Amino acid sequence: MIISGQNLSKSYKSIKALNDVSITCSAGEIVGVVGANGSGKSTLFKILLRVMKPDAGTVTINSKRIKPIGGIIEKPALYEYLNAAENLRIFASMQGLETNRQFILDSLIKVGLPLNRKDPVRNFSMGMKQRLGIAIALLNNPECIVLDEPFSGLDPIGIASLNKLITSLATEEGLAILISSHILDELNKVCHRLNVLKHGKIIHSGTTQELLNKSTMAYVITATNITSSSILKTYNVAFKNNQATVIIQPDKISELLQILHSEHIYITSCVPEISMSKLFEN
Amino acid sequence: MKNLIFAEVYKLFKQGKTYYAIAAIFLIEIIILFSAYSQGQSILDVLLDNLSQSFHFEGNLLNGNLLIYLILNTLWFHLPLILIIIISGTLTSENKDRTLLSVMLQPVSKWKFILSKYIVAILFTLTIVLFLAITSFLFSYAIFGKGDLIVYIDTLNFFESSDAFYRIKYAFFFGGISMVFFSVVSLTLAIILEETTKTWIAAAFFLIISNILLKVNFNNYFLDNWLYVKLTDTWQYLFYFEIPWDKIYWNTSLLIVYTIVTMLVGIVIFNKKDIA
Numbered sequence: 343m344i345i346s347g348q349n350l351s352k353s354y355k356s357i358k359a360l361n362d363v364s365i366t367c368s369a370g371e372i373v374g375v376v377g378a379n380g381s382g383k384s385t386l387f388k389i390l391l392r393v394m395k396p397d398a399g400t401v402t403i404n405s406k407r408i409k410p411i412g413g414i415i416e417k418p419a420l421y422e423y424l425n426a427a428e429n430l431r432i433f434a435s436m437q438g439l440e441t442n443r444q445f446i447l448d449s450l451i452k453v454g455l456p457l458n459r460k461d462p463v464r465n466f467s468m469g470m471k472q473r474l475g476i477a478i479a480l481l482n483n484p485e486c487i488v489l490d491e492p493f494s495g496l497d498p499i500g501i502a503s504l505n506k507l508i509t510s511l512a513t514e515e516g517l518a519i520l521i522s523s524h525i526l527d528e529l530n531k532v533c534h535r536l537n538v539l540k541h542g543k544i545i546h547s548g549t550t551q552e553l554l555n556k557s558t559m560a561y562v563i564t565a566t567n568i569t570s571s572s573i574l575k576t577y578n579v580a581f582k583n584n585q586a587t588v589i590i591q592p593d594k595i596s597e598l599l600q601i602l603h604s605e606h607i608y609i610t611s612c613v614p615e616i617s618m619s620k621l622f623e624n
Numbered sequence: 625m626k627n628l629i630f631a632e633v634y635k636l637f638k639q640g641k642t643y644y645a646i647a648a649i650f651l652i653e654i655i656i657l658f659s660a661y662s663q664g665q666s667i668l669d670v671l672l673d674n675l676s677q678s679f680h681f682e683g684n685l686l687n688g689n690l691l692i693y694l695i696l697n698t699l700w701f702h703l704p705l706i707l708i709i710i711i712s713g714t715l716t717s718e719n720k721d722r723t724l725l726s727v728m729l730q731p732v733s734k735w736k737f738i739l740s741k742y743i744v745a746i747l748f749t750l751t752i753v754l755f756l757a758i759t760s761f762l763f764s765y766a767i768f769g770k771g772d773l774i775v776y777i778d779t780l781n782f783f784e785s786s787d788a789f790y791r792i793k794y795a796f797f798f799g800g801i802s803m804v805f806f807s808v809v810s811l812t813l814a815i816i817l818e819e820t821t822k823t824w825i826a827a828a829f830f831l832i833i834s835n836i837l838l839k840v841n842f843n844n845y846f847l848d849n850w851l852y853v854k855l856t857d858t859w860q861y862l863f864y865f866e867i868p869w870d871k872i873y874w875n876t877s878l879l880i881v882y883t884i885v886t887m888l889v890g891i892v893i894f895n896k897k898d899i900a
Contacts, residue, residue: 393728393899409731419722428700436631436737437730475726482731 343404344486344518345370345390350399352385352542359385360396361542364535367486367518374529374550375522376601377539379624383522385417386539387490390520405485408435413488413520416549417495419476422464426455426474429463433478453477453507458553469500476507486518493525497576501525526616529547530554555592557621558614562587563602565609573601587615628732628740636714636744645710649756649832652702653695657763660691673861678754687771688764689788697861699753699799700835707752708827709801711745715811716820728899738894742811749807751802759794759818775863783863791862799859801876805852805883806831812890815897855879 345367352360360382367373377383388394390401391413403410420429427446428566434441450457453473463471472492479487489508493501511517523529529550531535536553538546546553568574568586577598578589590598595612602609636642636694718724727737749756773788810827817823837853848854858875861868 358740379719391729393725395898413729415725415729416722419724419726420637421723422721428638432631432634433730435627436727436732438627478726558757596865 343468345404345520346392346402347386348402350386350389350396350401352382352389352394352396358391359542363368363399363539363542363544365390365520365537365544366454367392367520369485369518370512371523372512372519372533372537374533374534375539375622376524376526376529377518377522378524381539382542383539384434384490386483387413387415387488387520391488401436404484407483407485409482409484411486411488412479412481412484413490414475414492415490416480417489418471418478420463420471420474420478425460426450426470427460427464430477430481435450435479437482439482449477449481452480454503456616467500468495469497469504472496472504472508472580476511480511482590484517485594486505490522492521493523493585501528508532509515512526517605522614526618528553530616534575535560537620545623553621554614556581557616557618559616559617560587561595562611562613562615563599563609564573564611564613565602565607567607571602571605571607573598573605625736625739628736629782632714632740632744633747636748640711642710645706646752646755647896648706648718649703649752650759652698653756653763655761656698657674657691657767659753660686660811661767662784666683684769684771685774685899686768687773688761688766688768689771689773689783689785691764691773692760692792693773693788693863694758695764695833696795696799696859698756700805700857701831703752703756704806704831706712707749707807708831711748711807712810712814712823712827714741714745714843715814716818716823719814719818725899726887734895735891737779738815738891739887742808742890745807745811746804750800751807753796753803757796764816773801777860777863781863782863791867795859797859798872798876801883802856804858805879806888808883808886814895815890817892824874849874850878852879852882855882890894 343366344574347363350360350363351358363382363383363386365373365375365386375383375386385394389396391411392401396600404479405411408576421432424432430446430449431441434445439445441613447457453476455470455473455477459466463474476489478485479489492504492508496504508519509520512519520532521529533550535548536550537544546556550623564584566584570583571586574586574588580587588598594615599609599612626630644825653735705855715724718727728734770789773791775783809830810823813826813830814823817826834853834856837851838857842848844852855875855878858872858879
């Protein structure tokens with residue numbers, strides 16, 4: 343295990359932002375924290391990144407590197423008047439890293455940033471800023487990175503490309519990655535494990551599949567001839583164009599899909615509909 | 625530490641606002657020179673009208689040395705005001721843009737980071753005072769030439785041209801130390817208050833109060849000799865007929881001690897604070 347926060351608590355004046363929260367993340371693992379705004383995600387990540395002291399609890403990072411952990415809180419904070427290379431150079435030089443041209447180019451390539459942009463980062467899209475933020479977080483080779491709401495403000499292409507980057511950092515470089523978001527679909531795509539944070543407490547935790555199955559009440563099945571299915575008429579179903587929203591338990595969906603196949607219904611997608619209220623139920 | 629200092633200098637000179645501030649100082653200087661050029665002689669005639677009935681003046685009193693002395697007087701309010709805006713901004717803007725958080729997420733020591741900000745604030749302040757001194761000497765002598773200096777402090781004092789140059793030169797030096805004190809205070813206020821506008825208001829208030837209290841005679845040995853407000857105008861002592869060097873050294877030493885203490889207080893507070 344690379345990082346472990348045990349029994350973390352933090353209060354702001356009269357508000358208890360975190361209440362006895364424990365979380366761990368191992369090398370190559372992507373752990374998600376899902377929660378509504380104000381649930382305590384940023385406070386938890388600030389404590390894990392050691393920029394905030396907890397009122398109680400401990401953070402252990404099993405790394406002997408100069409920079410054991412890097413991260414982004416809320417949104418990437420960059421020197422907006424500097425360009426991407428200058429931002430990288432200044433953050434690298436502050437920590438005593440040698441910054442030759444090749445080093446800067448390698449860092450930009452690693453996160454998929456264009457090499458020809460010389461204008462200040464204030465002109466960059468949010469996706470590009472997120473990438474540059476990650477490049478800065480990766481300076482000095484940390485073993486763990488913490489990304490707070492990395493998908494906020496990104497378009498679908500930006501989200502997909504960031505997902506790819508995050509997954510490759512975990513699988514190819516073996517980084518332990520902690521990631522928070524309120525976009526459940528995206529966490530579902532990248533996270534091995536999930537923690538649900540509500541009012542400063544972790545109310546559910548487990549594998550992503552396990553947690554999402556528990557919160558899945560229906561599936562949206564898409565097929566061109568979906569309305570001609572006879573089996574679907576025996577379910578609680580709502581049709582819309584070539585889609586059917588079927589209320590069904592996750593353990594029964596594969597059986598239904600097989601029957602639909604035998605009925606010559608040509609399915610193009612089957613997407614679980616996750617009930618947020620169920621996920622956030624205590 | 626060296627890397628942090630270089631990074632701070634780099635950031636300072638990469639920001640447009642730094643150049644606006646330098647331009648503002650330069651503009652103030654130009655306005656003073658222009659005003660003196662267009663109306664200076666008539667104002668001087670009014671001021672010296674009574675004296676000219678009893679004394680005979682030789683040479684032109686509206687000369688470069690008088691103009692440099694007038695520019696030097698921006699050390700009362702204009703220059704420290706501009707300095708506190710820039711210096712406090714080096715931290716409050718990092719707070720606002722959250723780059724402070726990004727820096728603290730790197731393996732950078734908190735106390736070394738803030739100490740490097742103080743060091744750069746001091747170097748920048750001294751550079752600005754030096755810039756003001758050099759440009760005012762250059763422009764004033766070029767436009768108005770050299771001449772005897774007339775200064776009113778309690779009474780009218782006349783200094784020969786070479787003596788005036790010597791006094792003004794040291795006045796800039798000791799004035800620079802006062803400016804450093806105000807810069808350090810403004811950075812410490814930025815650490816405490818974090819937010820830009822609050823820091824500007826507090827720092828400007830500090831400057832105004834300092835100028836008001838400077839004129840107050842407390843009739844108390846400790847307050848009149850040890851209170852910081854009585855130490856920030858030391859550069860004015862250079863224009864007494866007899867320069868009170870002992871008093872100047874004492875005041876300057878004490879002000880340096882206060883500056884260091886203010887810095888240490890700021891470093892301790894910054895170290896204890898969570899980075900939000």
